[in-house]
Amino acid sequence: MKVFVTGASGYIGQAVVKELLDNGHSVLGMARSEEGIRLLQALGAEVHQATLEETDKVLEGVRQSDGVIHLAFNHDFSRFAQNCADDCALVSAMCEALEGTQKPLLITSGILIVDLPAGALAKEDSPCKTVAQSPRAASEDAVRKAAQKGVRAAIVRLSQVHDVHRQGLISYAIALGKEKGELAWVGSGESQIAAVHLSDAARLYRLALERAEAGAVYHGVGESGVKAADIVRAAGKRLGLPVRSIAAQEAGAYFGWLNMMASSDMPASSERTQQQLNWTPRGPGLLHDLDNLA
Template sequence: MRVFVTGATGFVGSAVVKELINAGHQVLGMTRSEKGAEDLRAAGADVHHGTLEDLDSLRSGALQCDGVIHTAFIHDFSDFKKNCETDRGVVAALASALAGTDKPLIVTSGTVLGAAKPGDVATEDFVATSETTHHPRVASEEAAALAKQQGINVSIMRLPPSVHDRGDHGFIPMLINLAREKGISAYIGEGANRWPAVHRLDVASLYRLALEKGISATYHAVGDTEIPTREIAESIGKHLNIPVKSISAEEAPEHFGWITDFFAGDFPASAKISQERTGWKATHIGLLEDLETGDYFDQK
């Protein structure tokens, strides 16, 4: 297949590009920069210049291919809701380019949307809507649901809060930097609230399998189903040689800032249905082992 990949030079997208090419697929990768274009060519992909704000460029890329994997997102959490609404429009634009075909479109979302209430284990069969959750990321899933009603072969790939590997610039590096700055590695309350996680290369293989399966479905890319946040804080404290401390929910916003709601969340998630549907299994190291053996503490 020839596959259009948005976010093709990003942390997740670049792994997807390599996974697809290694499996014999052709890739048309979207980038906004010449450096990104050079990286894509070096990986063996063709280049499509475009941005998420340019809906015509998105439609053009999709029209040239046999399927679409949408991994791009504007990761500016200072205006998270607006960026989620931007993604709603992006999904609609990509879907419109595939109208009248059975070409697959895979949209990216989060496992946090897969549970009816906090603390429930998120599963693939839970349908997220504005009525079931106030999380802004539901915009992407609602756009996917609308596209499905219009006959588009659309799937949803939910990712956990931590997708880890060398080059990670998400929540875990943010927690490490906060611990360095504050001089303590903190968790909230008993730190019993749980995060799922997955290695980036395992994510890439599930995107490929979902694309090749070609059926409209929801997938969970989850390796670690539930890691207590206390254990994440303890690993960080150990490696930075600083105290590990519980702080109260009232103290948390001053310590963690805007990341508080994410680190305070209880988000266990299962990938059982995804495994049964595709034969996929996470085979790379888990988050705690990656913290132990990876390069997280070499990054500044």
């Protein structure tokens, strides 16, 4: 099928584009910059030039394709709530454009959207936070409403996507540690973070698009939980930085907006996803990639 991919020139997007092309699909990749256009053309994708703010242009790409993977998101965390509202509006517009077509749409969310007590295992059917608790929940809500109208829209919740170059939000924590001259975990360091290798995440998107069911939730999880202290120690060893534990009371001042991730304890399962999609994660683990940071 011809697949429209937003965020196609990004870190995850490039891997998804390659996965789709390697498995017989064609790609219409959205890009906003000349660099992104050149990158997608080099991969062998057709390019659709548009920005997230140009809804009409984005919808042109949706209508030209047989399926849609929505990866793009504005990661300016200083205006996170507004970015989430904008994403919800775009997702809603995509869903409306796909009504009556049976074309699949995958949107991207995150494991941290799940509303469970600390340490509980997040599953595909676990309760989701409200929009008041997490603004990004609005996009998931939009998909659920569209699915009730027969739109073949589904949700991919990602854990921390990694290779030797990037490790999701952990990369921001590492950059912060470099600035501060030390890396830290909160409390005992026993809290857990779920992770998935980039190659496995890309394969998940491809399989989910091919088999998507309306309203389905898929979890991009390769490792259900990696301990925070182990993550910090691995990165510290590789970078030659000291590591330490900080008290929960200090975490907000140290981590800033990253405290949500740093202080969370949310292992996650992808058992149902693996069964439904015949998807088996097989990439290197998070600690392996941290040991070999590029």
